Amino acid sequence: MKILMVTAEAVPFAKSGGLADMVSALSIALHKAGHDVRIVMPRYYAIDRAKAKKLEGPLGVPLGNQEIWTAVYETVMPGAEGLPVYFIDHEESFGRDGIYGVPGGSDFPDNPARFSVLCNGAFQLCHKIDWIPEIIHAHDWPTALATVLLKFREESRGFAKTAGVFTIHNMGYQGVYPKSFYPLLGVGWEHFLAAGFEDWNRINFLKAGLSSAQMLTTVSPTYAQEICTFEGGFGMDGILRDRGEDLAGILNGVDIEVWNPEKDTYLPKNYTSRTFKVGKAANKAVLQHTMGLDIRDDVPLISMITRLVDQKGIAEVFAPAYGCLYQICADLGVQFVVLGSGEAWCEAEIRNLEGKLPNFRAMLGYNETLSHLIEAGSDMFLMPSRYEPCGLNQMYSLIYGTLPIVRRTGGLADTVKQYNEETREGTGFMFDFLTPKSVFDTVAWGVYTWRNSRLKFATMQSRAIKARQQFGWDIAAGKYLDVYRKALEKKA
Ligand code: ADP
């Protein structure tokens, strides 16, 4: 099958979160299964033109009633010979450091125009390289327009047999903008309807994608149910219930080449499900040293790696006078490590707490190497998300024998199994209601188990490490192929 992924981010080229991991890993898995997959994305400043090949001639892209001129660079996905990645190069739109906005700041106000260049450019590119995909697969609001253009404009321009698939990675970001941008998108005002772009007289990109694609997917089965409810739908639950038959929840996989404690090159010591005790102890000592914590094996170490945004439950952990972190560190006598970046108040409070608590250490910023060491060297991993479409770190944690402490929501509910003291089953510690007290109590439960039931804790760790087979991308890729086939049937 010929599949074009249209995306704002993909590892290793540009990443703001798990979407970038998902797009590349899915593309690689489909490519390995013998499909002709290609990726198109913007050329941000961070992407070095010198490492890519420039396609001959410019690419004209319609933008409102003008045509703008862009260049296209092509490279190959590392580790997947024959999987091309095309970068649309347009200085005015993408010649910036951020993907969606100034790093750590607000979103770029001209995002509708920028992502219109990407989505319109994707179709122009297909014509230029004379390659018409059977599937256009768009991800989140920035590329939702691709499925809209496919439905309303491109059918008569060679894409009559192409079907659109739209994956929701996060309902919380919808791309809502003033309708003054509408003329730049390439679809007529007759489509500015409540059953499409129109949202209280503004443009809503996500909504347009939800109404246009032949098939919709999201990144876990539980999240697929949650977004059809008033609480989880962010205003889109009605449309999603309406399209219930066209919506599939497919759990993301994990890139086992990168996240595997047996061969992870970032780790001071590799380990397996049999050698994890020695292996994790060695990594824990290096982690403690790196973070400036006392090197002790008689104290449990709990960690978080996260974007510091409301979705991740950060208020319940870090908010001044409200969050439970101080209590966790002061009363439970654990060591606690955080790696993350995001909202300014949270970063400031983390610095403040670090000054008060000798057993709490944070690294503010993005750090791939440290993220691997944290996964390997911690005993437990906290993810108290308000909502979590899939979540990758709880899966990394399981694979690394680091027991997750999570809220039972979305992909967290689909991947972690609650510990049962009687039967000794389970792979982690879960709670339902997001309050500082339940976060504290569940962390305390994990700490109690670590201190008093070491054997049970170790049994869970070994079971978690072995859960790796469930998270292979080959399983998810097979399910996406089913979705693609259904999308094509609908189009026929
Ligand atoms: P989301 O996409 O909502 O942020 P996910 O759990 O799907 O959540 O993916 C987050 C990804 O980003 C994971 O691969 C995680 O390890 C990584 N990550 C997040 N923050 C950092 C950070 N500060 N340093 C290194 N990696 C990070």
Ligand code: GLC
């Ligand atoms: C989003 C979600 C996250 C998911 C990721 C990849 O960023 O917040 O839960 O894992 O997309 O699909």
